[in-house]
Amino acid sequence: MKVSVQIRLGPTAETKDRPVRRIVDYARRIEAAGFSGIWVGDSLGRGRPTLDPLVALATLCAVTERVELGIAVLQVPLRHPVELAHRVQSVQVLSGGRLRLGVGSGSTRADFELLGGDYDKRFRTFMSSLDTMRVAWVGHVVNGGALSPWPGCEGGPPILLGAWRSSRWITYAAKECQGWTPSGRYSSWEDLEAGMRIYRDAGGTNAVLANVAIDLAERPESASLAEVAHVSLICPPDEARRRLKRVEQLGFDEVLLVSHAGVLDEIERARDFL
Amino acid sequence: MRLSVVTFMRPEGEPRGRSLHRIVEYARQIERRGFPGIWVTDSLGRGRPTLDPLVVLGALSVATPRVELGTAVLQVSLRHPIELAHRVQSVQALSGGRLRLGVGSGSTRADFDLLGADYEQRFRTLMRSLDVMRRAWSGEPVNGGILSPWPGCEGGPPVLLGAWRNPRWIAYAAKQCAGWVASGLYSSWEDLEAGMRLYREAGGTNAVLANVLVDLSNKPEPGSLAERATVSLVCSPDEARVRLKRIELLGFDEVLVVSPGGALDELERVRDFL
Numbered sequence: 001m002k003v004s005v006q007i008r009l010g011p012t013a014e015t016k017d018r019p020v021r022r023i024v025d026y027a028r029r030i031e032a033a034g035f036s037g038i039w040v041g042d043s044l045g046r047g048r049p050t051l052d053p054l055v056a057l058a059t060l061c062a063v064t065e066r067v068e069l070g071i072a073v074l075q076v077p078l079r080h081p082v083e084l085a086h087r088v089q090s091v092q093v094l095s096g097g098r099l100r101l102g103v104g105s106g107s108t109r110a111d112f113e114l115l116g117g118d119y120d121k122r123f124r125t126f127m128s129s130l131d132t133m134r135v136a137w138v139g140h141v142v143n144g145g146a147l148s149p150w151p152g153c154e155g156g157p158p159i160l161l162g163a164w165r166s167s168r169w170i171t172y173a174a175k176e177c178q179g180w181t182p183s184g185r186y187s188s189w190e191d192l193e194a195g196m197r198i199y200r201d202a203g204g205t206n207a208v209l210a211n212v213a214i215d216l217a218e219r220p221e222s223a224s225l226a227e228v229a230h231v232s233l234i235c236p237p238d239e240a241r242r243r244l245k246r247v248e249q250l251g252f253d254e255v256l257l258v259s260h261a262g263v264l265d266e267i268e269r270a271r272d273f274l
Numbered sequence: 275m276r277l278s279v280v281t282f283m284r285p286e287g288e289p290r291g292r293s294l295h296r297i298v299e300y301a302r303q304i305e306r307r308g309f310p311g312i313w314v315t316d317s318l319g320r321g322r323p324t325l326d327p328l329v330v331l332g333a334l335s336v337a338t339p340r341v342e343l344g345t346a347v348l349q350v351s352l353r354h355p356i357e358l359a360h361r362v363q364s365v366q367a368l369s370g371g372r373l374r375l376g377v378g379s380g381s382t383r384a385d386f387d388l389l390g391a392d393y394e395q396r397f398r399t400l401m402r403s404l405d406v407m408r409r410a411w412s413g414e415p416v417n418g419g420i421l422s423p424w425p426g427c428e429g430g431p432p433v434l435l436g437a438w439r440n441p442r443w444i445a446y447a448a449k450q451c452a453g454w455v456a457s458g459l460y461s462s463w464e465d466l467e468a469g470m471r472l473y474r475e476a477g478g479t480n481a482v483l484a485n486v487l488v489d490l491s492n493k494p495e496p497g498s499l500a501e502r503a504t505v506s507l508v509c510s511p512d513e514a515r516v517r518l519k520r521i522e523l524l525g526f527d528e529v530l531v532v533s534p535g536g537a538l539d540e541l542e543r544v545r546d547f548l
Contacts, residue, residue: 011367011425020368024336044360049424052364058332059368061294079357082389086318090329096291114419115356145388150323152290 001248003271004037005030006072006211006258009051022262023056024063029264035271037068037100039210039256042075045114054087061094069098072181072210072256073162075106077122078115081129085136085156086147092157093150102181102210103130104162130159160208165191167198174204184212184231189246192231196251208254209247215259216240216266225260233257233270241273248274275522277545278311279304280346280485280532283325297330298337303538309545311342311374313484313530316349319388328361335369343372346484346530347436347455349380351396352389355403359410359430360421366431367424376455376484377404378436397443404433434482439465441472448478456526458486458505463520466505470525483521484530490514490540500534507531507544515547522548 007026030038038060042053053071060069069091076084092099105126106112112119136147137156149155160179163169164187173180180199182192192209199207214233215222226234231247233240247255257267281300288296304312312334314327331343343365350358366373379400380386386393410421411430423429434453437443438461447454454473456466466483473481487499487506494500500508505521507514521529531541 020336020370023368044357044421045419047420047422049363049367049422050360051367051424052328052361054326055328055332055361055364055368058329059336062298062333062336080354080389083318083353086324087326087329090326093325094294094297094329094333096294110419114417114421115354116417143388143390145319145384146321147318147388148321148323150293150325151285 001252001274002036002254003267003274004039004068004070004254004256005035005264005267006039006041006256008258008260008262009040009053009056011049020059023059026262026264027060027063031064031067033264033268035067035267036254037070037256038064039070039072039102041211042071042073043108043111045110045112046108047110054091057091057099058094061091061096061098067098068100069095070100070160070256071102072183072208073102073104073160075111076103076129076133077106077125078111078117081132082136082142082147084129085133088133088157089137089147089150089153092153097152097157099157100160100179101157102160102162102179102208104181107186160206162210163195165195165198170195170198170204171202174199174202179206179208180204181208181210183210185229186211188230192250200251206254207252208256209252210256212247212255212257213260214240214257214266214270215261216269219261222260237269240270244270244273275526275548276310276528277541277548278313278342278344278528278530279309279538279541280313280315280530281536282315282532283327283330285323286536294333298333300536301334301338301341305338305341307538307542309341309541311344311528311530312338313344313346313374313376315346315485317382317385319384319386320382321384328365331365331373332368335365335372341372342374343369344374344434344530345376346482347376347378347434349385350377350403350407351379351399352385352391353403355406356410356416356421358403359407362407362431363411363421363424363427366427371426371431373431374434374453375431376434376436376453376482378455381460434480436484437469439469439472444469444472444478445476448473448476453480453482454478455482455484457484459499459503462504466524474525480528481526482528482530483526486521486529486531488514488531488533488540488544490543498534511543514544518544518547
């Protein structure tokens with residue numbers, strides 16, 4: 001099982017003027033430590049400052065050479081699909097093919113309300129937007145025009161579908177996408193087990209568990225997250241080892257660990273559990 | 275008069291996967307040679323591959339430590355204003371405040387057709403969107419939510435308004451924005467003179483002439499932008515000196531030059547004319 005690092009794109013008090021310094025330093029350390037990938041999340045209306053994931057990944061493209069660069073997951077229904085397809089292609093170009101595009105319908109009403117998006121129609125919007133983006137990436141006509149594919153980027157990047165346990169979506173992930181991305185934050189162990197069965201039965205070969213929070217020191221600031229996150233490594237090292245093994249035994253090909261305190265040592269330690 | 279460099283983000287025949295290296299190397303050379311800013315353009319439905327300007331500036335935020343990073347100009351009317359405000363704020367934060375946001379209504383129908391946006395309403399959309407973006411950047415409620423300002427980015431970046439010779443827009447640029455952006459591709463000398471008078475009378479203090487093409491060999495490709503540009507330095511060196519002086523005498527505070535072949539030596543030579 002591959003271990004990658006998910007990073008948080010929020011401000012910290014000590015780097016108020018130049019968030020880029022902290023993010024760049026962290027990304028370089030992640031790559032130097034030999035992790036497979038660096039992943040970012042996507043939110044914008046939840047009462048805290050965030051960075052746009054595609055802009056942030058463009059920044060990471062410029063400071064890393066080898067790691068995969070992913071989003072877990074981009075809330076597609078919040079955006080205009082063709083305009084989004086252009087931006088995704090732009091990151092695909094700058095990354096030299098390292099982009100891994102996790103996509104999802106979104107699940108947080110606040111993000112939709114900020115943009116005036118239709119929360120109740122998000123699944124339908126998601127499916128039609130994915131179709132539109134794929135059409136755009138091959139240079140076919142959408143609306144009244146065509147997006148011109150950048151040489152080498154025809155067809156778009158590998159897509160991983162974020163889904164909890166809907167068999168329709170997980171089957172879609174297996175058959176139409178390059179991966180399935182459930183979330184440790186929102187999926188229970190039972191969800192993961194059931195989902196994995198559906199995914200493998202449908203022929204899926206790349207299951208990525210995103211958003212697994214890690215805090216081996218069980219810092220006080222992790223307490224509330226430990227309560228709500230269904231699958232996390234906010235626990236003592238021995239228990240973390242057991243849980244990570246369980247994730248592996250469920251059949252996941254990759255896990256994305258996120259240290260909210262930004263402690264890379266703990267993620268390296270967890271990798272050694274495997 | 276300051277002289278900065280515009281780059282068109284198109285494939286230039288580099289090996290696949292190496293576009294970022296070419297773009298970053300060019301940006302670093304621009305910075306090393308002492309130009310104060312790097313500006314990018316915005317198009318997506320015109321039959322050739324392009325990169326999203328904010329994504330590109332995300333990468334340049336780390337590739338260059340000092341230069342101003344600008345858009346000339348971002349077609350605001352094509353995008354969702356709040357989602358766009360979030361992306362702009364992201365670049366503002368990552369660049370450490372170096373972003374100069376040139377904005378415009380857009381003028382090319384193909385871009386609107388590709389996105390299914392309303393070309394006829396583009397001026398009205400621009401005005402409304404700018405208003406929404408400013409409120410979003412200040413953390414005021416928009417739609418049903420709030421975009422949380424990134425610390426240090428409250429109020430958004432300096433906004434420069436792209437306009438030709440419409441008195442209403444130029445007055446708006448002078449009174450409500452941090453600059454006025456005219457275009458050498460589309461404005462005649464008479465437009466610039468008339469626009470400058472309006473701008474100064476309305477109290478404007480930062481007039482930027484964008485997209486002035488340079489080709490001192492005076493051999494534009496037939497049918498190219500360089501051949502069609504209304505105010506350009508596509509001419510002999512002696513004539514270029516005369517024209518550049520004329521731009522300065524018109525009162526422009528900054529000129530953004532672009533070399534279709536990317537030749538920075540030639541842009542430096544032009545700078546020495548001043």
